[in-house]
Amino acid sequence: MTAVAVFPLQDDLVNFFGKYYAITGFATMIIQLFITSRLLSRFGVLSLY
Structure with missing residues (x-):
């Protein structure tokens, strides 16, 4: 199911x-x-490496 199928009018889709x-x-x-x-703050950036 796509958004175009649910909202056939362009204004509703927008x-x-x-x-x-x-x-x-x-x-x-x-x-x-x-x-x-x-x-x-808890884990720090350096703990990622």
């Missing part, structure tokens, strides 16, 4: 992708701001 990328972008930003900094 609306779906706009919301999808807004939500995933916001989630990515929250992860990078809060979770990544804590992981690097």
Whole structure:
């Protein structure tokens, strides 16, 4: 099943992708701001090598 099959009208498809990328972008930003900094503080960059 593709997004085009679910949203046959172009406006609905654009609306779906706009919301999808807004939500995933916001989630990515929250992860990078809060979770990544804590992981690097705890484990450090040098412990990766």
